Each structure stands twice: as C-alpha cells, then as structure tokens.
Amino acid sequence: MKILKQADCFGVPFVQNIDDSQTKYRSTLGGIITITIFTASLAYIFWVGYLWQTHQISPKISRQNYISDYSLLDLSEEVVRVYYWQDQEGKIDPFTNNILLPLIVYTVNNSLTEPQLITNHSATPFGEVYVPEMQFDFSYYDGYIYATGDMYIQIVMCSEIYLKPGEKCASPELKQKFFAQSNNVVQLEFFTTSIDPRDGTKQRGYQEFTIQIEEKYCYSVQSYFKTTLFELQNYFLFGYPQYKEYIVDVLLQTQTNSLEFCQKAYETEAIGIVYLGMTGTQEKTTLEYPRIGDLLANVGSIVSLLFMIKYFIIFLNEYFLNQKVLKEIISFYYPEFKNIQIKKNWRGRIVEANLNKIKLDINNYTKFYEKVSHQMRKKFSYLNLLYEISRLYFVMRSSKFRNEFHKSHQIGIKINMLQQKDSEIIFTPKSEKFQENNYILNDDDADILSYSRRKPDKNYDLISEEIYNEIDYYYANKIL
Numbered sequence: 001m002k003i004l005k006q007a008d009c010f011g012v013p014f015v016q017n018i019d020d021s022q023t024k025y026r027s028t029l030g031g032i033i034t035i036t037i038f039t040a041s042l043a044y045i046f047w048v049g050y051l052w053q054t055h056q057i058s059p060k061i062s063r064q065n066y067i068s069d070y071s072l073l074d075l076s077e078e079v080v081r082v083y084y085w086q087d088q089e090g091k092i093d094p095f096t097n098n099i100l101l102p103l104i105v106y107t108v109n110n111s112l113t114e115p116q117l118i119t120n121h122s123a124t125p126f127g128e129v130y131v132p133e134m135q136f137d138f139s140y141y142d143g144y145i146y147a148t149g150d151m152y153i154q155i156v157m158c159s160e161i162y163l164k165p166g167e168k169c170a171s172p173e174l175k176q177k178f179f180a181q182s183n184n185v186v187q188l189e190f191f192t193t194s195i196d197p198r199d200g201t202k203q204r205g206y207q208e209f210t211i212q213i214e215e216k217y218c219y220s221v222q223s224y225f226k227t228t229l230f231e232l233q234n235y236f237l238f239g240y241p242q243y244k245e246y247i248v249d250v251l252l253q254t255q256t257n258s259l260e261f262c263q264k265a266y267e268t269e270a271i272g273i274v275y276l277g278m279t280g281t282q283e284k285t286t287l288e289y290p291r292i293g294d295l296l297a298n299v300g301s302i303v304s305l306l307f308m309i310k311y312f313i314i315f316l317n318e319y320f321l322n323q324k325v326l327k328e329i330i331s332f333y334y335p336e337f338k339n340i341q342i343k344k345n346w347r348g349r350i351v352e353a354n355l356n357k358i359k360l361d362i363n364n365y366t367k368f369y370e371k372v373s374h375q376m377r378k379k380f381s382y383l384n385l386l387y388e389i390s391r392l393y394f395v396m397r398s399s400k401f402r403n404e405f406h407k408s409h410q411i412g413i414k415i416n417m418l419q420q421k422d423s424e425i426i427f428t429p430k431s432e433k434f435q436e437n438n439y440i441l442n443d444d445d446a447d448i449l450s451y452s453r454r455k456p457d458k459n460y461d462l463i464s465e466e467i468y469n470e471i472d473y474y475y476a477n478k479i480l
Helices: 002-007 028-053 172-179 259-266 292-306 309-333 335-339 362-380 382-399 402-407 443-448 458-476
Strands: 060-067 080-084 100-108 121-124 127-130 137-141 144-149 151-157 185-195 202-212 217-233 242-258 270-278 281-288 340-344 350-355
Touching (some): 028 309, 080 151, 080 270, 100 144, 202 217, 202 242, 259 270, 350 362
Parallel strands (some): 217 270
Antiparallel strands (some): 060 281, 151 270, 217 242, 340 350
C-alpha cells in the first residue's frame, strides 16, 4: 500500500484559507479583466470556427512542375466549341446550309485518320454549335512523355462524301452569296477548369478566338492546352488527399497559309485548321487547407497573448494580498488601526489621516506606519511563525508541569446524541491524579477546541519527552 501511495502522481496538497471565504486572494479588478479575456477568447474561437466553416481561411498553396500521364484528366465536359458567328439577322450559316463542314481528324502515331463530320451539335440563339469529341494519347520514352495522339478541327468546303445519304451540298449560287457576305468568321470557344482555393470547388472559364473565312486563304490556329494536377489536402485531422486534373489554360498561335498548302498537308479542301494538343509538362498545385491543429495553434497563440495580462493581475493581487494581511496583523496589535481613515491623491501619496474623526499629523502617521509595517512584515515568514510558537511553548512549560500538559490530550467535546447536556465535556483520565481534576467546558470553550477525545500521539510523546527532559535539566540547574 505504501508503494502504491508513493506511485500516485495525482496527490493534492492541503491548502489553507487566507480567510473564511477564499483560499486564493482575488480582486474585483482581476475578475473584470478575467471575464473580459475569457469573453474575447471565446468570441475569437467562434470567429475562427465561422471562417473555417465558411471557407474564408486561405489555404497554403505550393506549386511545382510535374510530368503527368493525364490519367485523371476528365475530357467528358465541353472543351472546344465551334460555330459560325451571326452578328446580323438573315446571314447565311455555312454549316446548316452545307456550304462549309466542321470535320474532326485524329492522329495515331503521327498519321492522320479519316476526317469525320462533327455530329455532336446543338442550336443556340447565336447559331449552331458543334462540340468535337476529345481524344489524346501519350506514351513514355526515356523518362519523358510524348503525345502520340492529337486532334485537328478542319473547316472544309462541303463534299457529299462527309454527308449522310440523301444530303447534298449547297448550290454554287448559295456559296457565292455566302462568300459575298461581310465579316464571315467562325468562332472558337476554349473552356478551362480550375479550383476555387477557398473551398476546393470547381470553377469554369473560357477563351474566345476568331477564324476568318475567305475562299483564297487558309487560316490555321495551333492551340496547346495547359493542364494542372490539383492535390487537395482538406481532411479534418488524418486522411488522404484528393487529386483532380483539369485543363486550366490554352496557348494559341495563328498563321495564314495558302489554299494549296493546306490541301497538300491535310488532303482536304480546308480553309481553316485548328490544331489541338497538350503540353508535355504540367504544373502540380497543392492546396493544404487549415486542419484542426492549425486552428488550435491559431487560437492558442492569440489566447496566450491575451492571457499575458494575467501576470499583471497576479502582481496586483500579490500586492493587495500583502497589504490586506499587513493591515490585519497590525490590527491584532493595534486595534484602533482599523478606525484610521486615510485619503490619497492621484499619485498615491497620503494627504489626510483621521482617527475617530480626529485629524492626525501626516508625518507622524507615515513614520508610525513605516515602522510598524516593517516590523509586521517579518511575521509573514513561516519560520518566524514556528519560532514564536516554540517560544510560547517554552514560556508555558516554564510555568506548567508535565502532567498539566498531558491533560490537554484528554480534553474533548462530548457528543450530544445520547441526550446529555450540551455543556458536558468529558475526558478519560489516565491516572487517579487526573480523576481529581476533571474538566467540564462550556460551549464557548468547546468552540475553541479542535481535537476530539483521543490518546496522545505516539510521535508527539517522543518529541515532548525530549523537551521535558531538557526542561527538567534547566530546572535542575535553575536556568528557568
């Protein structure tokens, strides 16, 4: 049992009260500042929690170059749209009237596939919009990634080999009328996707580009899509990051060629070419969102800063506690000290002192207070307290005999549960001499006593026995 008790690390000390109401000295100023600090800290905690829940705390963002195989790239969404721009009503749409055709061509191992008509289209207020199906292929060689499959959007003169059975191209008169129109342009729309850094949601954007349509020239546009791999670390405490890959930008290069160059290069009657490719190296962006540890660190630093004020309050409480104890001790020796009323100016200097409404000389009072406070401060020492108790013991021992000290161990308050008189206090005598000197204490005396009826403590008897021997020696030698 003794070993278990010594192993207990949760032991608590016995704390004595300063007075009847508190074990620690507390002041009104300290209470006001404590409530203010706790309120401000709690409000800040709720505020940080609100910012965290509403995604208003900026994440840590880092970027690095990264070689990707585009396995996470989602091309099911619209990336490119092609349509004829009708800036005026009544203009001839070359795609719906089979004057021009939007074709899609893929490359496989640097070889062009057969052109196919873009069949995915829909009507919009500004014309018929064509959306090609996106396909890219890549391969690794010697640690590098290479594009083995690209795309071309070709705007060619109508040919019935690309049309469905029964469909025909427009008449020469309609073609001539179309090319006679002003501002014949084909609009290209490139859609990009990014991540909102606040909450990790997807954001869409787009870029526009215009291709002029003329019978004698072939305009080409080379577009290179830039992709980014996003790593989202948005877990609460532990977890795995999320990876998302999107096309975030497009780089465009334009060139004007002759019809003969385009027809030889692409083997079609193309008057507009749009190349679609991917850049080999992409950027990896890591978004590390605040976790619970970051929030606690944030809150803890601010709360710690606020609680630095506690040292100032502790200093003030120590000062006020010393003043309170000092005044109480002075009042023990000078009871009239409680009746002294003083007034101080804004600098803390005493300007008036009254005792029972009689003015005192300020200089005399100051000298008296300094002298007395200097003497009483020595009584704050615990060793001084033990010293005074030892002196009292020797004084009492010099005037009392040993048997009278033993009687103090036998005095106690009688329990009232047996319908006895409240004022009866009994003790168990140890000898006939004690029986002759039984004590009956009244209630006032009983309130002073704090020890119940019991035998003298063994250790106490050993210590007191040594003291008794010393006192007997002093008596023998007539020192006391």
